[in-house]
Amino acid sequence: MNTPKLTSVSSEQEDSIHAEAMYFSDQILSSGLHADRIISAVQNYPNSLRLNLYLALSYLFAQTDNETNTAKALLKKSLPQLKNADDVLVLWHQALQSWADINYKSAISTFVQLVRSYPDELLALKLIEWLNYCSGQVITAKPMRELCVSLADRYKDNSYFLSIYAFAEELCGELKTSKTIAQQAVDINPEAAWAHHALAHYFLNSGQLDEGQKQLEVFKSTWNSVMPLLRGHNLWHLALFYLANNEKEKALSLYRLELSSENPPAFLASMDSIALLWRMELAGWSSQTSGLWRPLVKSIQCDPHYHYLPFNNLHLYYALVRAGQVEKAKEAYHFLNSYFNKGNHPEKTRWQKIGLPTIEGVIAFAVGDYKLARSKLIPLLPSINACGGSDAQSELFIQTALVSASRSGKSSLAHTIFDDHLSHYRNSYLAGALFRQ
Incomplete structure (x- = not known):
């Protein structure tokens, strides 16, 4: 991938760059359909270190060698800017480099340091959740829950955070607490697909299979507005209820169609x-x-x-x-x-x-x-x-x-x-x- 040489960003571009960075963060936190706008954002503002780091991040999700190598090239290209970068971006680069090297433990540790030092960096919390998935979410659940607890007052009205928090509680076996927090997220945003996901886990692990199927069927119509990966995963959760309840035709139809x-x-x-x-x-x-x-x-x-x-x-x-x-x-x-x-x-x-x-x-x-x-x-x-x-x-x-x-x-x-x-x-x-x- 050919990228322009990175230099300092002019002050007049800062508002636009900030808007693009916030848009990308919102898309990842909401599992939106348009996170790929980061590509044009970097084309428009090739000297922005943060946008280049976000572009590298977007490639790391794929878990294929071509995309990982593209991310590594972007991280290498950004190295000269780190000497004059804020500490927050240095931590971003360090965490992403560890991720690209498939050193999930180091990446998680750095992202945790980032979130604790700069709690406004909510996107980093979402990435910890993803890297926990790569590492095994049950074994990483307790520290994730503790981190969410430390942020709960700051983000008590944020449906993205509450969805993450609810899932962390579920993974720790705190099913009732998980349901309460997930429902708070849905009350704020009825289309919060990640909160729907936390509720799917709650209904499954509490043995409420009929109710889980019923609730996910209600939520299903809202999932067209999220990225295919999460839409498909929530449909998979719905299929688990069909399977458990011997709804064979519904499960097979969902597989064939979706x-x-x-x-x-x-x-x-x-x-x-x-x-x-x-x-x-x-x-x-x-x-x-x-x-x-x-x-x-x-x-x-x-x-x-x-x-x-x-x-x-x-x-x-x-x-x-x-x-x-x-x-x-x-x-x-x-x-x-x-x-x-x-x-x-x-x-x-x-x-x-x-x-x-x-x-x-x-x-x-x-x-x-x-x-x-x-x-x-x-x-x-x-x-x-x-x-x-x-x-x-x-x-x-x-x-x-x-x-x-x-x-x-x-x-x-x-x-x-x-x-x-x-x-x-x-x-x-x-x-x-x-x-x-």
Whole structure:
């Protein structure tokens, strides 16, 4: 990517640059449709350090090497400006550089320092939430909640903040508090899609499956105004209620119309598509899903050797196997195994101790070796959240472990897993379906 040489910004441009920066921040906080306006903003104000940093940030979300390398080039181009930059922008650059280097722990630490020192930088809080997703949101939930508590008075009337805060409370198991805060966000802004998302988690984990389905169906019409990634993710949450309640036609229709290869997803959005088909199979709907894997995998443009977080690879490799590309999945797994046995990658320990063994178990499950899958997945259940994603997303791997136990003759173990991790489904169709195979 060719970018102009960065120099100081003239004072007459400051108001316009500030407006563009605020617009971008608002788009990310609201999951709006027009965050890409940052591209033209940088074209119009190529000397703005903040806008260039925001442009780099926009590429980092993609979790593909091309976009990450573009972000790195922008960060490198901005280095000369850092000597005269305010501390806040120095911290922004430092955090984004760590993110680009896939050093999520360092990036989170720097963003936390940024938010605590400059609490007006609300966008940084949203990015901490995203990097927590990359790291595993359950294991990062407590410090995130504490940070939100420290900001609660300042942002008590801000629906973006309240949506983040509500989700942090839910991830800490504070379900009633989460619902109260999420409802405050919806009262301020009825179309607050991230607050709807927090409520989806609340209804799921409190076992209110009928009410959750009802509420999300009401919210659904407002999601056309948010970015496809969040719209698709909220639809995925709705599909989880359909699945739990045995609303098979509704779930399949939602997949075909909203999440399938007929509407080709971006790579990150495809995680929800894969997860939904996977869960349908665990629920015993394999006859309905068997013909859907190949077209879905064909639509996904992603190198299986990428290693941004185990969560992504787990989904992609399962899909590859179910689409008949077993050797491709195994080759990519062996590549990653070799890669993380060398060097000093900042994520090395997570991959070696949790990510790679989980991938091995998932591939075994996908090819039908349930005994091997059980032996790999069951010991990892206490740390499975470290693969990335939220509590609801990690639940997929727990369900897979349960079914592997059930299908390999360990019914008692399967019931223990259900009681320990999945009791919110106790009175649902899914509670029986996971064992009827």
